[in-house]
Amino acid sequence: MKVAIAQIAPVFMNRDATVARVVESIEHAGKQDCALVAFGESLIPAYPFWLGRTGGAKFNDDRQKAWHARYLFESVAVEAGHLKPITDAAKRSKVAVIVGIAERPLDRGGHTIYCSRVFISSMGEILSIHRKLMPTYEERLSWGMGDGAGLVTHRVGPFTVGALNCWENWMPLARTALYAQGENLHVALWPGSVRLTSDITRFIALESRSYVISASAMLSEKDLPGDLPDRDELATPDEILFDGGSCVASPDGSWLVEPVVGREELIVCDLDMDAVFKERQNFDAVGHYSRPDVLQLKINRARDATLAE
Numbered sequence: 001m002k003v004a005i006a007q008i009a010p011v012f013m014n015r016d017a018t019v020a021r022v023v024e025s026i027e028h029a030g031k032q033d034c035a036l037v038a039f040g041e042s043l044i045p046a047y048p049f050w051l052g053r054t055g056g057a058k059f060n061d062d063r064q065k066a067w068h069a070r071y072l073f074e075s076v077a078v079e080a081g082h083l084k085p086i087t088d089a090a091k092r093s094k095v096a097v098i099v100g101i102a103e104r105p106l107d108r109g110g111h112t113i114y115c116s117r118v119f120i121s122s123m124g125e126i127l128s129i130h131r132k133l134m135p136t137y138e139e140r141l142s143w144g145m146g147d148g149a150g151l152v153t154h155r156v157g158p159f160t161v162g163a164l165n166c167w168e169n170w171m172p173l174a175r176t177a178l179y180a181q182g183e184n185l186h187v188a189l190w191p192g193s194v195r196l197t198s199d200i201t202r203f204i205a206l207e208s209r210s211y212v213i214s215a216s217a218m219l220s221e222k223d224l225p226g227d228l229p230d231r232d233e234l235a236t237p238d239e240i241l242f243d244g245g246s247c248v249a250s251p252d253g254s255w256l257v258e259p260v261v262g263r264e265e266l267i268v269c270d271l272d273m274d275a276v277f278k279e280r281q282n283f284d285a286v287g288h289y290s291r292p293d294v295l296q297l298k299i300n301r302a303r304d305a306t307l308a309e
Helices: 015-031 061-074 084-093 137-141 168-171 172-179 195-208 271-277
Strands: 001-009 036-038 096-103 114-120 127-129 153-156 159-165 185-190 210-216 216-221 240-249 253-263 265-269
Touching: 001 015, 001 210, 001 240, 015 036, 015 084, 015 265, 036 271, 061 210, 084 096, 084 114, 084 216, 114 159, 127 159, 153 172, 159 168, 159 172, 168 172, 168 185, 168 195, 168 240, 172 195, 195 240, 195 253, 195 265, 253 265
Parallel strands: 001 036, 036 096, 159 185, 185 210
Antiparallel strands: 001 265, 096 114, 114 127, 153 159, 210 240, 216 240, 240 253
16 A cells, blocks of 8 residues: 655644645645555644743743634634545545644634644545644643544555554553554654654554554744744744654564655655564564453543533
8 A cells, every 4th residue: 555644844823725735745645646645743733832932831921822812713623614625635636634733623612722633534534533632741831631532543445544643652552542443554643853753653663563654744944924923033044943754664663764854745655564464473462462361451432522412
């Protein structure tokens, strides 16, 4: 099966323009006969990197309120149809899509942002939305904590695909929740840093005996709008804020695609299901090498909502 990673930069803090960039990449992946294309964490409309550069923890601060208001306005309300151009492109190109969004869901009132990954089928259907279980460090100043509703897998061709956001890929039980559903192609979404992807991609492949795709974004000082508040404080001239690092590891832990750093690119590669079968011979984390009589995982897959039905 042929798959792609679209290592692109967002049109920073511009939802609709970034959606258009995603659509363009889906169409390119479709023309190369890819069955799946993956994008970075919270690509639409942006990763909130300003928190670490503008005193994001300052309480009741007018500047932080202004940033939050803008982020809310540009974030994705799936119920409002903001992803329709993407679902249409997936159906038109016959490509499954995994994309990271900053989501403001109406089932939580519509004013809190969650770091979510969206899985869209090649028929253009949104099959699941996974909200990041635990935002990392300063991300907690911007994103709410997710739930287990999206800890699910989906079939794409011969593969069973699951995906997690950034550092929740380090959570052993979150990974196990996907392994136990037969996952053999794991997609890890990142804001974009080879420092984040270079070790864990191969580690998850070795642990799970699966293919692992790390999908990262790009962002440089040149991608920031000229009229952006605090622009001089956010980046130095020509600074690369997120350098990509997208890569693919094989089920034996070897590189299929080594980390791609410092440039936008549609990264395309072929996966062979037989490689999974070979590596499961001596280790299967939730199969013959597990001990469910000793160790079991309990998962709450309820979708958290403020109003109980």
